[in-house]
Amino acid sequence: MPEGILCNKNKVTTLEHLQALLADKSGKQYYQEMNNLDVDAKALWDLVQKTCKSRIRTWLEICTHCGLCADSCFYYLANHKDPQQVPSYKIQSTLGQIIRRKGQVDNAFMQMAMDTAFCKCTCCTRCGVYCPLGIDTGVMFSYLRGLLFSQGFTPWEMKIGTGMHRVYRAQMDVTTEDWVDTCSWMAEENADDWPGLEIPVDKENADILYTVNAREPKHYPEDIAQAAILFHVAGENWTVPSEGWEETSLAMFAGDWEACKLQVESVYAAMDRLKPKRMVVTECGHAYRATVIEGPYWAGLKTGKTPIESLHYVEWVAEALRAGKLKIDPAKKIKEPVTYQDSCNYIRNGGLWEAARYIMSQIAEDFREMTPSREHNFCCGGGGGLNGIGRYREQRNVGLRVKRDQILATGAKLVVAPCHNCWDAIRDLEEVYEIGIRWSFLKPLLINMIEVPEHLKPAE
Amino acid sequence: MYEFVTGPLAWLAFLVFFIGIIVRLVFYVRGLDWKLDRVTYSVNTSYGVRGAVRSILFWLTPFGTHSWRDNPGFTILVFVLHLGLIFTPLLLLAHNIFLQERWGFSLWSMPDALSDVMTIAVIASAVLLALRRIALPEVRIITSAYDYLMLAIAVAPFVTGLIARYAYTHSEPWLIAHVLSGELFLVAIPLTKLSHFVLFFATRAQLGMDYGIKRGGMKSSGINW
Ligand code: SF4
């Protein structure tokens, strides 16, 4: 049976297809079908020839096999320096082989490559910063995921995720109606405590267009309320779009480049429609990476930039603190030791480490850096979509050890993690290793420490 | 024989070397694709140039990067090897006398004692790097025969040159072996992964531009390599 009913080379474009996948608990049937999935070697090789150009080919060719990348990879460290976890080995034995064999690979090879690309690499790109020749293995693994996806070899959750983006323009089944309702529900719910609080939908010419991660309307609506409160206190003229509000991209993790384009174009269309001055993205790393850093390229924007200037949430917070739009009550600063999880996506790959440092200097009395930190920080352990993939739970949990030890070494019991993936990974590492830590986004911390002007307080 | 290897064959080797590295560079640059690589190489150029220059300079500096500092022994071996490979042949007195005789020009030459030290340092660092490949499991797993061959091709002219210099009798065969191995080295540079002789600058510049233009370079003072 070359093509399965659930596991095949087709893109998920209909609700029925999506529901059939969701009904297959843990992807049991999906992975069974994968065992029989044929590899179309010709199509694979055609795709390689069209898309694998001098950058990646040169990387693969001139790698001097020096092994300097080994210690840079948290998987290598977490797995007791297993040589099979050396970045160069991992990529040469997968993508390198596909190219050497001109696409003539079989089902078992493709499954091995899929397992390697997802549970031995989170595409954190740290190794690229440690390679003398500038070989970015994380970028190559992301490319490999795209090749695998084109042949139907992608984890079950990734297949679902890409379908969600195609069907809902969101990583989860949140419709426009659900989203707008959640916004008005959150505004109403908090109206008593915050008189005048609004979540304006589709307001034109606002200063800020605020966009989120679908998990917020789906599972953590209070996050949207907190964002609204902070904008409200800061006196911002802001809005959310009724459509084009989702910043994340499971399609990016899966390597489904078509779906990546569809997703970011929905956000850019909202920019066009509502003509805001700037966009602010919620506390999510890969969302920012997808829509602000990579998105313009998927959409073919020659400037390499989003249609309007775009900020990660930490940039907005740093700016609001600097401008005095948000004022911290000195008595309410965090007194206990606290550390900060630098996300790969908006710190290493987004350059925003200074904004994060400024915020910490304003809100914490005993801020402790992890070692290493900033653009050299290790992946949380859950990047690249790994948090959400059941098949690789065990390997993910092993990978978390590096972050666990980094946090323990700081002596801090509170971890500020302004990224959904990092936040999840740290929550899970506490669940697995029970080291007695707490973790938080910035929004709830800020709400507890800002000075609220009299006129914004509820009447007694 | 000597006339032939130092005459027509030498011309051929230099021709392959120079044309080869230019072709490699041209093909590299032509194969860059702003959409596939997701880097606007020809827009935001000032950020790109800054990123490329930083990326190259940091890594050309011994102990200039985190990675070099984390691996001090390796860093010393790599810099000694590469500096020796490039400068010993260029500044060797015997080579420059030869150049003057044949082609009528020469470069500044270093004292013979220094070139002896550099030659021995090149050979020693190559041997240690080969041993490192065997000793460290994380290097062993990615090492193939091809990697040893590259090391051998690179140091062969140094080994043969040293023997030719100190052989009291029968030095001519060693001299011919020296010239041949030097020519093999030159030819191998564009044709093998020794092409990192030039492609190092290309790939470093590329990743520097990637970080400088897209991955945060416009919002920070630049990645701290
Ligand atoms: S550090 Fe770079 S050159 Fe060395 S083995 Fe790793 S990828 Fe290859």
Ligand code: SF4
């Ligand atoms: S990108 Fe990150 S996880 Fe992947 S091989 Fe490199 S260091 Fe390891």
